[in-house]
Amino acid sequence: MKVVVLGGGVVGITTAYYAARDGHEVTVIDRMPGPAQETSFANAGEISPGYAAPWASPDVPAKALKWLFMEHAPLILRLQSIDPAMVTWGLAMLRNCTSERYAANKAKMVRLATYSRDMLQSLRAEEGIEYDQRSQGTLQVFRTQKQYETAARDIEVLKASGITFELLDRAGCCQAEPGLAGAAEPITGGLRLPGDETGDCFKFTNALAEIAQARGVQFQWNTMVDGLSEHDGIVTAHIGLQAVEADAFVLAGGSWSPQLTRQVGIRLPIYPVKGYSITLPVVDEQYAPQSTLLDETFKVATTRLGDRVRVGGMAELAGFDRSLHPKRQRTLERSVFSLFPGLAETQERNFWCGHRPMTPDSVPFVGRSKHRNLWLNTGHGTLGWTMSCGSARMIADGISGRHPEMNLLN
Template identity: 85%
Template sequence: MKVVVIGGGVVGITTAYYAARDGHEVTVFDRMSGPARETSFANAGEISPGYATPWASPDVPAKALKWLFMEHAPLILRLQSIDPAMVAWGLAMLRNCTPERYAANKAKMVRLATYSRDMLRALRTEEGIEYDQRSQGTLQIFRTQKQYETAARDMEVLQASGIDFELLDREGCCRAEPGLANAAELVSGGLRLPGDETGDCFKFTDALTKIAKARGVSFHWNTEVDALSEDKGVVSAQIGSQTIKADAFVLAGGSWSPRLAHQVGIRLPIYPVKGYSITLPIIDEINAPQSTLLDETFKVATTRLGNRVRVGGMAELAGFDRSLNPKRQRTLERSVFSLFPSLAETQERNFWCGHRPMTPDSVPFVCHSKHRNLWLNTGHGTLGWTMACGSARMIADKISGRQPETNIT
């Protein structure tokens, strides 16, 4: 079959790889100059099935009001950027903030993320890809006793999903991450998931692109799909004056997917939630993090990537704005240096931002559309790296007529 993948981030490239491995003729179109040049470029680097958690949780409405007035808030609403799409997305998210929907959505996310981690491990072994990966788990840090006590809700879902976890006191956190012994601020405890992994998403995607090309995948960079059209249930694409036809199109364009989907009568409730990161060279090896830490207070992840540390997080609702706000950098620094004061003395920061394609319930679209030859693989939010391999394997299975090993419907 002729398969066209629209999007060259980690989700699109893994989809192209698996489809080519199944023997299909695969072409990838992306408007950037190479793979993983947008949201996949400098994300937090965590592969965390257990922390695949919906943003829409029962306590979010109350927290969101408090965050609006915090200096280092994990959620930022740019009032001048409010538009109908943001309002509709926000209202849909609020409808998912019930205990029942939270539990159902988290179960779907954990199932897909766990399957995806297993697919990544198999792919890594088969292809021998190196991407600064580590398999030393994730530690969620609680700065207050209340955060420590409310971890019970997530532990119930983890237990039901068969995810290994450990609830740790301060001493246990320091055993897992020795660098925390010198933290400038007290840590009350933490929730550790030993089965989680870390890795550089850009390095992985770039390496997999070369492997996919060797398998026959054709890549067209600096090429934007201008439009999709539909005739009698069959979709085609327009690039300039050229009409592209295929047996299967896979829309994997992240936050830019809704525009194309809308042209063929599909409404995707995906909003571009802006996230930030900084990348620091490690100066003090002894007191540096060994894996990933999630700071529950600031919603910031600190991840070890070889001889670097990636610090990423926050959620800014500002449309497709790409400006780098120095206040967000200070929040990232506030989180990481309060935990690892002597991590880096250099002023090198590599400040970056990207737009995560968020759905109101945090569950991505990994499915067949209403059109015969159009598939959706988009809306992964903050978990594109975590869910990429599993989502791609599912789509490739469906295109090839196989029943996927897991599902999230």
Template identity: 60%
Template structure:
């Protein structure tokens, strides 16, 4: 079958890889000059099935109100008057119940754990290199109140059979020796030893090269203008270079997918939640993190990527704005310097922002649509890197007429009744 994949981020490229492995003729289209140059380019670097939880959770509305008044707030809501923003935020609030949280988290953990297994298999089969580390994630708490409040998280982790360790201050330093000079700033932590880290950009670029070896064709620098419908099926994708026909189509355009799908009557509830990162070269190995450290106070992830530190986090509701305000950079610098002061050279840091494609229930949209030859793979939010391989494999199985290895009916767009 001839398949066109729209989008060359980590989701689009993993989709192309598994589709090509299944024997299909695949073409990937992207407006950028290469793979993973937008949201996949400089994310936090975590592959964290254990942290696969929806943002919409009981208690989040009250926490969000408090965050809005913090000097270094993890959440920023810019004044917005457009209907799409308010509609998405109301849908998010509607998922902040215990029942919805349990349902959504169950879906996310299922896909994330499967994705980790797929990534391990892919790495074993191909020998792909991307600054990978398999040394876990450590969530550090600066206050006793934060540490005392992990009871529900621990209960969920135990229920999902996710290995974890609750650590005191000394235990945190033993896991991450670079924290020793700042040990007095933390009271304890929660460690997930089976989590991984890695450079999502390096992975996606390397996988794109492997895809080319499987016969996948990449067409970069191509403006995608729409999908052409004929007889209840998608006939072609309209581009700046003309129409490109295929037997089936995959939309993996992240935050830009809803605009492409709207003319077809498809209402994809994905919103661009802006995030930021700093990438800092290491100048003091002994003070640098070993793996990923999550600073619970500022909701910032500090990750070791080879000879660099990636500091990523924050959530900003600001539409498609990609500006880089100095105040956001200051928050990232503050977090890393308080915990790993002097480990990296901030003067040489690269400051970046990207748009996370978020659904209101946290679960990505993976699967078919009401059009028989149109499939979706998007809405992964902050977990695109974590869920990429599993999502690509599920999609390839569905499009190849095979039963996926995990339940997938509740991942499709149809779960919204649309």
């Protein structure tokens, strides 16, 4: 079959790889000059199935109001950017802020993320791919006793999902991450998932693109898909005056996906939630993290990537604005330097931002659309890297006529 993947980020490249491995004729089309140039470029680098959780939780409405007035808020609302799409998405998210929906959505996310991690491990073993990967777990750091006690809700989901975890006191946190011994602020404890992994998503995506190309995948970079059209249930893509036909189109366009599906009568509730990161060199090994830490107070992830540390987080609702606001950098620095003061010795920061494709329930769209030859693999939010291999394998299974091993509807 002729398969055309629209999008060259980590989700699109993994989809192309699995489709090519099934023997299909695959082409990837992307407007950027190479793989992983947008949201996949400098993300937090964590592969954390157990921490796959919906943003829409019962306590978010109250917390969101408080965050609006905090100096280092995890959530930022740019009032001048409010538009109907943001309002519609926000109201849909609020409808998911119930205990029942949170539990159901988290179960789906954890199931897909765990399956995806297993697919990644198999791919890594088969292809010998390298991307600064580590398999030393994730530690969620609590700065207050209330945060420590609130972890009970997520622990119940972890138990139900069969995910191994460790609830640690401060000494246990320092044993898992020795660099925390020099933390400038108190730590009450942490929740550690030893089965989680880390890695550089940009390096992974580019290395996999080379492997996919060796398997016959064709790439059309610097190519803008101007639109989609549909006739009798069959979708056609348009690049300038050229009509592109395929037995299967896979839309992996992240935050830009709704702009295309709207043209063929599909409205995807995906909003571009802006996130930021900084990347620091490791100056002194003893003061650096060994794996990934999640700072529960600031909702910031700090991840070790080889001889670098990636610090990423925050959720800014500002449409497709790409401005780099110094205040967001200060929040990232506030989180990481209070935990690892030794990292502050360097002035190198590499400040960056990207747009995560968020759905109101945080569950991505993975499967065939209402049109026969259009498949959706989009809306992964902050977990595109975590879920990429699993969702790509699901799409490849569907295109090849196999019953997928994983099903988000179950």
